[in-house]
Amino acid sequence: MSDALTPDRLTASQASAKLRDRSLTSETLVRACLDRIAERDPAVRAWVYVDAEAAMRQAREADKQPARSALHGIPVGIKDMIDTADMPTTHNSPIYTGNRPSLDASVVSILRSAGAVILGKTDTTEFAAAGRPAGTRNPFDVTRTSGGSSAGSAAAVGDCQVPLALGTQTGGSTIRPASFCGAFALKPTWGVVSREGIKIYSLTLDTLGLYARSVDDLDMLCDVYAIHDDAAPKPVTAKGARIALCRSPFWDSATEGTPEAMAHAAEAFRRAGAEVTELELPASFAPLGEMQRVVMHAEGRAAFLNLARGVPHLLHDDFHSRVENRDGYSRRNLLDAYDQAALCRIEFDRIAAGYDAVLTPSAPGIAPEGNTAGDAVFNRMWTLLHVPCVNLPGFIGPHGMPVGVTLTSPRFTDRQLLAVAKALAPTLV
């Protein structure tokens, strides 16, 4: 069998079609993913828990049953800060070593009801926040990071170890590692999916993240999670699409790869017939990057208080710092951030409604060396604005490393945004 045809290389939609027409079994698909993991995990280290036997049991069970959804029989990786009843959930914290939740997180339970195979748990920055970095390496160059905090999910999907995975985003934890690892990803509109059973850092910011290797696959996941806009998506073609090129107030932070990726995307979209026009956001948006940090750290005071009180010696100093408010953020600072964000949400929805999508960077540049999470400077504002963000891969930058770009749009237009992404993604390759 040639490499291109092994089942681990299939997108979830491709695999789903083959499962439905019986040219593939879940058992074969899951076995191929487990083989790929066995081959690659010693170098990439995306996974913290895989029970191959249990995964194969789920796959064989799926093969016996009528399909319950398009995801039936498809393996999915779960970031290890999302509860699973049949696997440990450690948040990469020594406090949670061996922790076995009694219940699945809502997002895992929904996957099981859809017939998906829960393949294993992927590595994460401690509490998806700070402290201990993930051990994951970038599949394109293992001397570089896969990004954080959804380090393992992005790497596993980008490296064809699993077609789909769940992550989370509070700053840039879904989109940035997707950019570093060449994966498609969607951070949906805030609140559209339940966060029950996902460890809390910041209620205002924490959002589920979805990883896949095609826009079709992100659409499949949206179907399963009942992520719908008010109206069905309007048809979109690259030709005539109105794209706002928004370098954002943080453009000075762009480094190696991102200026090229943005220029490449703008040029590719134009060549395909899109109207790409420059968008400079009003000055009121400039403080939102710092304000996202205020919200995250200030809400982190409450999030880690129980651990600071109960198991202080096991809690990383980064989290004591949040609880003790070493940043010195006042409640007034937090209110200013809440209120400015609320006003800018209204304003951004209004501005972005004039375009089919807003094009903006996914990360400062290519994945840095080491195992740093990377800088969330280009993600923070969008997370705080609660808008959907899609990472589109396809551009290869310096050192042969992938660099993605983000498409975003008004709140609760996730499916329309995916329709735009689907029209534009092929132009980047």
Added chain:
Amino acid sequence: MSDALTPDRLTASQASAKLRDRSLTSETLVRACLDRIAERDPAVRAWVYVDAEAAMRQAREADKQPARSALHGIPVGIKDMIDTADMPTTHNSPIYTGNRPSLDASVVSILRSAGAVILGKTDTTEFAAAGRPAGTRNPFDVTRTSGGSSAGSAAAVGDCQVPLALGTQTGGSTIRPASFCGAFALKPTWGVVSREGIKIYSLTLDTLGLYARSVDDLDMLCDVYAIHDDAAPKPVTAKGARIALCRSPFWDSATEGTPEAMAHAAEAFRRAGAEVTELELPASFAPLGEMQRVVMHAEGRAAFLNLARGVPHLLHDDFHSRVENRDGYSRRNLLDAYDQAALCRIEFDRIAAGYDAVLTPSAPGIAPEGNTAGDAVFNRMWTLLHVPCVNLPGFIGPHGMPVGVTLTSPRFTDRQLLAVAKALAPTLV
């Protein structure tokens, strides 16, 4: 021992002082509460789980240790939608019968670190939302409701079965039952306490609620949960206090008891030397009651999706209604509610900053007959505004039933509000 002196009648602060000077042991205190529960629970039915042996073990353990906080050795009741590792957590749903979480909720863990005794679980409306009512009756008249959804916590505290209890509020689930049962309660500013391990209904609205029998006790709980304003509370006296009398846009819903309670409070505050002036909120606040319902029901779509998919036959039709969006609320309706609420938060903080507190109803009137949760019409707007709300008891209305009033103030002025409440509460009795 005269009835007035039995330890179950002590407020938490009174008990704490006696525990510190060794004139009382936690064992004696907890035994007195268990005795009171044994006497009263057949009629009031506040508790769904009490393990007397385990509670006594915790009390004896507390007596052996040096005090870890003012709450050391004090028993606390926990609403049965808040996770406890050593007791079942059922949310009053057949889906969760026998559910044993592997971890305590953050708010329970913090109580344990403070040395408190977790006495048992109190009854709740199903998922603190709808569906099955709590079985709890009003301790003042068991033919009447104790209110929902924190039915058991309000009744147990009001009836001297436990000095402190935890509830939650999404609509009026903390303040309304406090009003019905003659308890003090604080719904703190949204987000100031972690909601980890508390079942989700609506992220934008769900807030921990605190029950006690004095303002001092609410202050003690705030200390333990690190609920602090930017500045230490300024001294307040009833004399000279500036109180806004706000009948709210929902005054037409007031029934038996609330007009009298509001008139009584205004008169009592004035007699004590406060300046009580009428406050009519701008017209932009009028839609907030309905908008709270939009947010709650729309966010409930995501909250119960996993149960609708996984165990549809065990899920009450009220929750299928949320998931299926039988109200027909659009995403646009939800955004309008989010954005209007955000603008009104800014406006209310500005308006309320001109007063020491805003006086407003806690409920439409006395507790109705039966076991209905009651109408949250006077609470919905404040929950959506994220502001702290204190229920002050003291007034006895028709049929000998208690009717409370609410004091509220700008976001993150919880401790200042308690200082005002402390100055004004004695005038109501």
